[in-house]
Amino acid sequence: MDGTETRGAVVTVSAARIETALEGMARYATSLSLRDLPPEVISKVKTCFLDAMSGCFAIRHDARARAALQSVSLDQSDACATVVGTAHRAAPTDAAFVNAVATGSTDRSDTHIATATHPGIVVIPAALAVAEKRNMSGAGLIEAMVAGYETMCRLASSLITPELVTVFRSSGLTGPVGAAFAAARAMGLPQPEMVSAASLAAQTSAGLNAWAYAGTDEHPFHIGFASRNGVVAATLAAHGVTAAPTALDGRGGLLSGYGAQEKCRLLTDELGARFDTLGVAHKPAPACYFAQSPAQLAARMARETIATADIHSVEIFVSDAAAQFPGCDNRGPMRSRQDAAMSIQFCVASVLLNGAIDERSWGEFNDATVNELAARSRLGVDAGLSRTSPHAQGARIVVKLNSGQTIESRQDDVRSMTHDEVVGRFLAAGDPFVGSARLSEFVGIVERLEKVASVRDAMRPLATA
Numbered sequence: 493m494d495g496t497e498t499r500g501a502v503v504t505v506s507a508a509r510i511e512t513a514l515e516g517m518a519r520y521a522t523s524l525s526l527r528d529l530p531p532e533v534i535s536k537v538k539t540c541f542l543d544a545m546s547g548c549f550a551i552r553h554d555a556r557a558r559a560a561l562q563s564v565s566l567d568q569s570d571a572c573a574t575v576v577g578t579a580h581r582a583a584p585t586d587a588a589f590v591n592a593v594a595t596g597s598t599d600r601s602d603t604h605i606a607t608a609t610h611p612g613i614v615v616i617p618a619a620l621a622v623a624e625k626r627n628m629s630g631a632g633l634i635e636a637m638v639a640g641y642e643t644m645c646r647l648a649s650s651l652i653t654p655e656l657v658t659v660f661r662s663s664g665l666t667g668p669v670g671a672a673f674a675a676a677r678a679m680g681l682p683q684p685e686m687v688s689a690a691s692l693a694a695q696t697s698a699g700l701n702a703w704a705y706a707g708t709d710e711h712p713f714h715i716g717f718a719s720r721n722g723v724v725a726a727t728l729a730a731h732g733v734t735a736a737p738t739a740l741d742g743r744g745g746l747l748s749g750y751g752a753q754e755k756c757r758l759l760t761d762e763l764g765a766r767f768d769t770l771g772v773a774h775k776p777a778p779a780c781y782f783a784q785s786p787a788q789l790a791a792r793m794a795r796e797t798i799a800t801a802d803i804h805s806v807e808i809f810v811s812d813a814a815a816q817f818p819g820c821d822n823r824g825p826m827r828s829r830q831d832a833a834m835s836i837q838f839c840v841a842s843v844l845l846n847g848a849i850d851e852r853s854w855g856e857f858n859d860a861t862v863n864e865l866a867a868r869s870r871l872g873v874d875a876g877l878s879r880t881s882p883h884a885q886g887a888r889i890v891v892k893l894n895s896g897q898t899i900e901s902r903q904d905d906v907r908s909m910t911h912d913e914v915v916g917r918f919l920a921a922g923d924p925f926v927g928s929a930r931l932s933e934f935v936g937i938v939e940r941l942e943k944v945a946s947v948r949d950a951m952r953p954l955a956t957a
Contacts, residue, residue, distance in 0.1 A: 664699015
């Protein structure tokens with residue numbers, strides 16, 4: 493890097509060049525070791541792994557996941573990675589793509605709370621595909637997943653704002669870099685090649701939120717493209733392709749392109765000392781992260797106080813970020829399951845009328861009774877909901893009854909699913925296709941993943957006949 497370059501308010505000269513953000517991130521990702529990871533981080537990535545795998549079973553029923561499967565070559569000579577929930581294997585790039593589209597299609601993706609970004613559905617398919625190709629140990633897979641999570645979450649913290657996501661998909665912008673770090677770590681690339689891999693991946697960052705307004709099908713493909721591009725970028729770097737180490741924090745870098753260069757310090761802030769992986773939540777409802785608290789609160793109100801036949805109208809108060817997010821303020825009628833997954837009004841109406849969070853409700857997006865109540869529901873902003881924490885996504889619901897009485901309740905933040913709840917959902921998602929015995933076997937493998945000798949062998953229970 494010759495000459496002078498400005499990075500935020502810092503001017504650096506080539507004679508005393510400082511480490512770029514990508515170089516710092518790659519230094520961390522190449523040096524992290526299972527023995528240095530806190531036990532709670534290891535436990536967390538196991539939960540994240542099961543959560544992502546449960547979504548992959550959407551390959552059996554989601555049209556977008558089926559289209560992804562039909563778009564790739566299967567069972568060829570280079571097919572070494574599992575397409576979860578099928579009998580097929582594919583090349584690593586293709587397996588990462590299909591598995592990412594499948595798990596991304598469910599809207600059950602794990603979520604980095606601070607940025608509402610979804611690392612697992614991007615990072616895990618990329619890390620897994622390369623780990624299977626290299627027949628790595630479970631310990632190596634854990635290290636690759638942590639490398640991807642930590643780098644992707646920090647990029648999201650540096651880049652994503654509520655204003656940006658009115659146009660751009662956060663996981664599409666940050667996912668390629670996270671997937672590249674995960675894939676490069678799984679490949680065992682040294683630091684210079686890892687820098688090039690992440691730099692190449694950053695140059696594929698993309699994803700528009702037009703789908704949320706149009707009610708169209710493309711958003712799982714943001715995830716598939718990001719995961720595949722991360723694997724491709726790491727493969728290119730392994731073959732000697734070089735790319736700019738300033739692709740994130742430099743004058744022509746990603747943060748500069750989105751007006752976020754002053755936040756470049758967040759890319760490496762406490763990297764290795766603080767684990768953003770622990771700030772990931774697991775969504776109980778197959779819906780937008782911003783609909784989770786409203787859905788949970790509606791379930792509690794339905795259990796405790798409300799007879800559904802008595803409901804006249806509903807007011808739902810959320811944070812400003814939730815109200816602004818594309819597709820969240822939608823009274824219907826719902827045109828697709830995707831509309832229903834994004835609409836806070838639909839989520840609350842569905843849960844109130846069903847008395848619980850039931851995944852089948854989102855599939856019945858054209859249910860007349862639910863749509864009628866959603867149409868009588870209003871979304872508003874309660875500025876006080878986030879006062880206790882800048883990242884809290886609480887909700888307040890006011891239900892007006894036909895008698896004129898009102899019932900009000902509040903929840904201050906999303907309650908993440910526990911590990912046991914994630915396991916239960918995994919077992920329920922895969923049981924029709926794999927069977928409970930093999931699913932339970934796989935859960936046992938994941939629980940001792942750091943001791944597993946072969947990731948390729950570990951994945952065999954999730955292949956169907």
